[in-house]
Amino acid sequence: MCVPTGLGEDNARFILLFGVLAVYMLAGAIIFQQLEADLEVRQTAEFWRVYHTFQRYHLQSGPIALQRLNELLYAYGNASSSGVINKSRRWDFLGSFHFVGTIVSTIGYGNTTPQTRAGKVVAVLYGFLGCSGGILFFNLFLERIITLLAWILRTIHIHRIKRHIRKNSLTSRHSFGSSKNEKSSLPDILDDDYLDLNEWKPSVYWVMLFLSIICCMIACCAAAVYVQFENWEYFDALYFCFVSFATIGFGDFVSTQNLYYPYIHWYRFINFMFLLIGCCCTYSLLNVTSIIIKQGLNYIIQKIECKNQKMATTHLPKRKSSLSTIYFSKRRGTRVVAKDSFKSDYSETPRRMSGELISMQDFFSANKVSLAVMQKELYEMAQLQKGTNLNTTASNTHVLKSDAVGPLAIVSEKFKNKIPRKK
Numbered sequence: 271m272c273v274p275t276g277l278g279e280d281n282a283r284f285i286l287l288f289g290v291l292a293v294y295m296l297a298g299a300i301i302f303q304q305l306e307a308d309l310e311v312r313q314t315a316e317f318w319r320v321y322h323t324f325q326r327y328h329l330q331s332g333p334i335a336l337q338r339l340n341e342l343l344y345a346y347g348n349a350s351s352s353g354v355i356n357k358s359r360r361w362d363f364l365g366s367f368h369f370v371g372t373i374v375s376t377i378g379y380g381n382t383t384p385q386t387r388a389g390k391v392v393a394v395l396y397g398f399l400g401c402s403g404g405i406l407f408f409n410l411f412l413e414r415i416i417t418l419l420a421w422i423l424r425t426i427h428i429h430r431i432k433r434h435i436r437k438n439s440l441t442s443r444h445s446f447g448s449s450k451n452e453k454s455s456l457p458d459i460l461d462d463d464y465l466d467l468n469e470w471k472p473s474v475y476w477v478m479l480f481l482s483i484i485c486c487m488i489a490c491c492a493a494a495v496y497v498q499f500e501n502w503e504y505f506d507a508l509y510f511c512f513v514s515f516a517t518i519g520f521g522d523f524v525s526t527q528n529l530y531y532p533y534i535h536w537y538r539f540i541n542f543m544f545l546l547i548g549c550c551c552t553y554s555l556l557n558v559t560s561i562i563i564k565q566g567l568n569y570i571i572q573k574i575e576c577k578n579q580k581m582a583t584t585h586l587p588k589r590k591s592s593l594s595t596i597y598f599s600k601r602r603g604t605r606v607v608a609k610d611s612f613k614s615d616y617s618e619t620p621r622r623m624s625g626e627l628i629s630m631q632d633f634f635s636a637n638k639v640s641l642a643v644m645q646k647e648l649y650e651m652a653q654l655q656k657g658t659n660l661n662t663t664a665s666n667t668h669v670l671k672s673d674a675v676g677p678l679a680i681v682s683e684k685f686k687n688k689i690p691r692k693k
Contacts (some may be wrong), residue, residue: 283567353381357527364538368526371542374400375549377519381527409677411550412557416684419480423472474561474685481555488551489515492544499537500525515548516556557677561685
């Protein structure tokens with residue numbers, strides 16, 4: 271992959287992503303301003319119209335009555351936002367369990383908040399450990415759901431290959447004039463070496479498609495339940511599902527907050543399961559989508575660098591080298607591709623031809639393979655001197671990279687051999 275001059279691949283991707291997110295946020299601010307600003311102005315005007323109408327016809331002229339009206343409105347607003355009127359209790363056991371669930375899942379609706387100083391201190395300490403455990407749970411779920419989808423896609427892939435092999439075998443036998451009564455079949459079990467599946471990885475796009483279908487099914491089923499119990503419109507219920515499953519948690523719609531529900535205990539359990547499964551699946555989908563966004567950033571970086579290289583080569587003179595006979599045949603003029611017996615993650619920089627100028631960056635990139643071999647030999651010698659078994663230590667040795675931790679590393683590990691790299 272091409273990397274801009276003076277920047278590493280990770281730094282270039284970080285700067286590009288920062289710029290893309292900044293533009294995305296500016297565009298979003300403009301869009302929501304155009305959509306919501308007029309309604310906000312109309313609602314403000316309507317409130318003051320009702321307020322002044324009530325003051326004119328139902329209050330005596332005097333500052334005391336107006337002050338009491340303002341105090342009543344202020345107290346009513348606080349009670350409504352805190353949920354102490356016309357809502358179920360916030361701080362009984364079920365309400366408290368709902369509150370800690372919003373902390374651990376990082377949803378944070380905001381409809382229930384601690385009011386005492388001790389409660390705020392405990393919320394900080396509880397949230398620190400709770401959010402850490404919740405993120406770990408999401409990561410473990412991410413690894414298992416992707417492993418399950420990879421197993422399903424692998425099974426489908428093996429079935430497709432076997433069917434293709436059987437079809438070709440039957441065609442070849444008929445072409446050689448085999449008898450129709452002869453039973454032509456293949457063994458039902460073909461090992462991975464025969465099918466060349468040792469390095470097979472699922473396509474990130476197929477996994478994203480399956481996760482999208484799963485998330486949509488969960489959201490549609492949950493929205494149908496919320497329509498029946500919360501008396502919401504179906505579109506509002508879908509909106510609530512996305513806001514909750516994505517752990518955004520605006521708080522304009524919150525479930526299980528009314529005074530009475532039929533089958534209250536069953537409904538609370540179903541609501542909890544919908545939120546749990548929906549958050550886990552949506553978290554997995556967002557992380558898989560981030561891999562595709564990362565590939566898009568790599569493509570943009572590659573296009574920018576290749577364009578810069580093309581502009582630079584038009585102004586630089588070319589020279590020939592005596593080493594050109596290694597890469598080009600004198601008789602045919604065709605390129606000879608040399609196969610290296612040692613392959614690693616460092617050999618990503620393409621080899622330049624003899625007719626191009628070689629920069630210091632490309633020189634060091636070309637020698638990374640030999641440096642890696644030397645480091646590997648030195649490490650093995652050190653392990654032999656210590657009397658350590660190389661077979662046991664080699665399996666536990668990993669190369670630490672910048673994206674070797676977190677949910678992105680989990681998804682990258684599953685698709686590292688399947689995601690197309692731009693070169």
